[in-house]
Amino acid sequence: MVVSEGTATTAWVIGDVSVERDLPVPMPDGVVLRADVYRPPGPGPFPVLLMRTPYDKTVAQSVAYRHPVWLARHGYLVVVQDVRGRYASGGDFEPYHQEADDGAATVEWAAALTGADGRVGTYGFSYGGAVQLLAAAARPRGLVCAAPAFTSSDFFDDWTYVGGAFNNAFIISWVMQMLALPDLLRAGDDAAVAALAEQATRIPELYRSWPLRDLSVLRKTGAAPYLFEWLAHDTRDEYWRQISIRDSSVRPGWSLRPVGIRPAQSARSGGSPTSSEST
Numbered sequence: 001m002v003v004s005e006g007t008a009t010t011a012w013v014i015g016d017v018s019v020e021r022d023l024p025v026p027m028p029d030g031v032v033l034r035a036d037v038y039r040p041p042g043p044g045p046f047p048v049l050l051m052r053t054p055y056d057k058t059v060a061q062s063v064a065y066r067h068p069v070w071l072a073r074h075g076y077l078v079v080v081q082d083v084r085g086r087y088a089s090g091g092d093f094e095p096y097h098q099e100a101d102d103g104a105a106t107v108e109w110a111a112a113l114t115g116a117d118g119r120v121g122t123y124g125f126s127y128g129g130a131v132q133l134l135a136a137a138a139r140p141r142g143l144v145c146a147a148p149a150f151t152s153s154d155f156f157d158d159w160t161y162v163g164g165a166f167n168n169a170f171i172i173s174w175v176m177q178m179l180a181l182p183d184l185l186r187a188g189d190d191a192a193v194a195a196l197a198e199q200a201t202r203i204p205e206l207y208r209s210w211p212l213r214d215l216s217v218l219r220k221t222g223a224a225p226y227l228f229e230w231l232a233h234d235t236r237d238e239y240w241r242q243i244s245i246r247d248s249s250v251r252p253g254w255s256l257r258p259v260g261i262r263p264a265q266s267a268r269s270g271g272s273p274t275s276s277e278s279t
Contacts, residue, residue, distance in 0.1 A: 014069050015073075016041040016073065017073060019036060020036065022034045022088055023035050025081060025106055027084070031090045033090065033091070033106065034057070035081035037079050038077070039115060040077060041073075043115070044116070044117065045115060045118075046075060046076060046077040047116075047119045048110045048116050048119065048120040048142075049077070049079070049122075050106065050107060051068075051123055051128060052080075052103060052124065052131045052132075053080065053127070054086045054093065054095075055086075055127075055178065057087065061124055065123065077113065079110045083098075083131060084098045084102050086183075093179075093183065093226075096130065096134065096155055097243055099131040099243075100134040100135060100137060103134055103135025103138065103140070104140035106135070107120050107140040107143045108141050111142025118142055120143050121146065122135065122143070122145075122147065122148075123148075124148070124149070125149035125151065127151070128149075130148070130152065132146045132147075134243065153245055153246050155240060156233075157236065161236075166212065171227070172203065172206055175218075175227050176206065177200055180196055180218060180223035181197060181200060184196055184221060196217055196221055213232075
């Protein structure tokens, strides 16, 4: 292990792969996000694989994908980043709303890394798929392909709401177990962490909380304020339209390979699917 002087980064060597932890990635608004970079052996240049995740970059969604070390050994320079406001990255987490600009800036940063050949492909599932679609809609330089898995082309229809009804079981369990608890751990509020952790073991009971806008375990701890924004915006208004990629088109010359993407409601009712393979 080598710790770089004067920086927050740490370099590791895992077999023949070098790993740089917590590299700073500056965003246009001055917020600094953090990324881990896995470098293959040899001088390169190498194509880049980029994952952006709210679930801890050190895990790198390895429940579903090969570990970044494996990918690096197969000739890719791999970048895994915590999205804004999560784990090592600065700023505040506001789901979806910051991901187009942050994702585009990160793609361009990754394309310019030493040892990169300027071509970036993205991968990841669920929220890690959503951030790819949002970034792709911004058409950043260097992005040549994307492989979003098990995500959606719209985050109101068939995601947060289904047929106009709040998608209660999915959203409450996701927020309580995957989003709110890490937010409180990051804030260092031990009492709030303990209270939320106890409630998170009683998920089915929380589904019956009423009214949801007064969900006490979140109101009292201040965790996940975005949940209450989603409840307040219970129609597909501008709040949701500005983060929808339903009407976005894929730039000619690169491919999008969706895996298990939920089509927008309009596509199922006879329109053209938003997410389809295109070259």
